[in-house]
Amino acid sequence: MTPVVTFFNNKGGVGKTSLVYHLAWMYALRGTRVLIADLDPQANLTALLFDEDDVERLWDRTKVRTIFDPIAQMVDHEGGLGAPHVEPVARNLSALIGTPRLAAFEGELAENWLKCLDGKPGPFKVIKAFWDLVQAGAAHVDAEVVLVDVGPSLGAINRAALVASDHVVMPLGADLFSLAGIENLGKWLADTRMEWSTRRSRAGGLTVPPGDMRAAGYIVSQHAVQSGRPVKAYERWMRRIPGTYADSVLGVAPTTDDPAADANCLGIVKHFRSLMPLAQEARKPIFQLRAADGALGSHAQAAQQAYSDFRDLAERVAIATWRPAPTAASIGG
Numbered sequence: 001m002t003p004v005v006t007f008f009n010n011k012g013g014v015g016k017t018s019l020v021y022h023l024a025w026m027y028a029l030r031g032t033r034v035l036i037a038d039l040d041p042q043a044n045l046t047a048l049l050f051d052e053d054d055v056e057r058l059w060d061r062t063k064v065r066t067i068f069d070p071i072a073q074m075v076d077h078e079g080g081l082g083a084p085h086v087e088p089v090a091r092n093l094s095a096l097i098g099t100p101r102l103a104a105f106e107g108e109l110a111e112n113w114l115k116c117l118d119g120k121p122g123p124f125k126v127i128k129a130f131w132d133l134v135q136a137g138a139a140h141v142d143a144e145v146v147l148v149d150v151g152p153s154l155g156a157i158n159r160a161a162l163v164a165s166d167h168v169v170m171p172l173g174a175d176l177f178s179l180a181g182i183e184n185l186g187k188w189l190a191d192t193r194m195e196w197s198t199r200r201s202r203a204g205g206l207t208v209p210p211g212d213m214r215a216a217g218y219i220v221s222q223h224a225v226q227s228g229r230p231v232k233a234y235e236r237w238m239r240r241i242p243g244t245y246a247d248s249v250l251g252v253a254p255t256t257d258d259p260a261a262d263a264n265c266l267g268i269v270k271h272f273r274s275l276m277p278l279a280q281e282a283r284k285p286i287f288q289l290r291a292a293d294g295a296l297g298s299h300a301q302a303a304q305q306a307y308s309d310f311r312d313l314a315e316r317v318a319i320a321t322w323r324p325a326p327t328a329a330s331i332g333g
C-alpha cells in the first residue's frame with residue numbers, strides 16, 4: 001500500500017491547498033514519485049494545477065477523468081468501482097482530478113457510514129471508495145506517496161478521506177479560529193478512529209483501509225492572520241498552539257509554548273505576499289519562479305529562499321509521515 005498523507009483543518013483558508021501543491025512539487029523535483037488527490041469539492045488544487053481549458057476538458061462528463069466519475073458509475077449503476085483516471089502534471093507528479101460534483105457524494109457517504117454497522121459489504125464499498133481509488137491511482141504511477149487535499153468541513157466526505165489516510169498534517173494560522181480548529185479536529189479524529197475501528201471489525205472478508213489517520217504534526221502559515229493585527233496578538237496565539245495541539249490532538253501534556261521548539265511543529269511557512277499570485281499566474285510553485293515570470297530583484301531572492309524553506313519543510317513532513325525510517329543495515333551502507 002502507498003502511504004497517504006492528508007492535509008486537514010476545519011478552519012478555511014489556512015493554506016492546505018497551497019501546501020499540498022508546493023510540497024508535491026518539491027518531492028517531485030527532488031525525485032520522489034508523487035500522486036496528489038483533490039478531494040475538496042471546491043477543486044482549488046485542480047485549478048492551481050491546470051488552466052481553464054484543461055479543467056474543462058477534464059470535467060467532460062462523458063469521460064472518466066475526475067475522481068468522482070468512477071464513484072458516480074458505481075453508485076448510479078450499482079456496479080463495481082472502475083479504475084481512476086490519473087492525469088500527468090510533470091515528471092514524477094500526477095493527480096486525481098477534483099470536481100464540484102463530488103459534493104453530491106456527501107449524502108451517500110453519510111448514509112453508508114451508518115449502514116456499515118450492519119456488516120454487509122455494500123456500504124463498506126462506498127466508504128472505502130476514496131481509498132480504493134487513491135491506492136489504484138498510486139499503483140498505476142508507482143507513486144511513493146499520495147498527498148491529499150480536502151475542504152475545511154467536518155462532513156462525510158472528509159470522514160471518508162480520513163479513513164483513507166495513514167497520516168494527517170494540520171496546517172493552521174496563529175489565531176483564535178485556528179486554535180478552535182485544532183480542538184475540533186482532535187475530537188473528530190479520535191471519534192472517527194474509534195467509529196471506524198468498530199465498523200472495520202464488522203467488514204468480514206472485505207479488504208478495508210486500516211484507517212490509521214495518525215496525527216503527524218502541524219504547520220503554521222504566517223499568511224493566515226488578519227492583516228494589520230498587532231504583532232503581540234500573533235505571538236500570543238503562537239504560544240498557545242503547542243499546548244492546544246498536544247492536549248486536543250495527542251492527549252498529552254505540552255512540553256513547550258514555542259512552536260519553533262515543538263517536535264509537533266513541522267514548519268512555519270512565511271507570508272509570500274505577491275509571490276503567491278505570481279506563482280498562480282505562472283502555474284508554477286513559487287520556488288520555480290524566474291525573471292520571465294516577473295520574479296525580479298527581491299522577488300527573485302525570495303523565490304530562491306522559498307526553495308530552501310520548502311525543501312526543509314518537505315523533509316520534515318516526509319520524516320514525520322511517509323518516509324520509512326532508515327534501518328540499521330541501510331545506515332551501515
Ligand SMILES: Nc1ncnc2c1ncn2[C@@H]1O[C@H](COP(=O)(O)OP(=O)(O)OP(=O)(O)O)[C@@H](O)[C@H]1O
Nearest residue numbers: 012013014015016017018152223270271272273276
Ligand atoms: N504562505 C502563503 N503566503 C501568501 N499567501 C498564501 C500562503 N499560503 C496560502 N496563501 C493564499 O491564501 C489563500 C488561501 O490559501 P489556500 O487556498 O491554500 O488555503 P486552504 O486552507 O486550502 O483554503 P480552503 O479552506 O478554502 O480549502 C490563497 O489565496 C493562497 O494563495
Ligand SMILES: [Mg+2]
Nearest residue numbers: 016017040044
Ligand atoms: Mg483548499
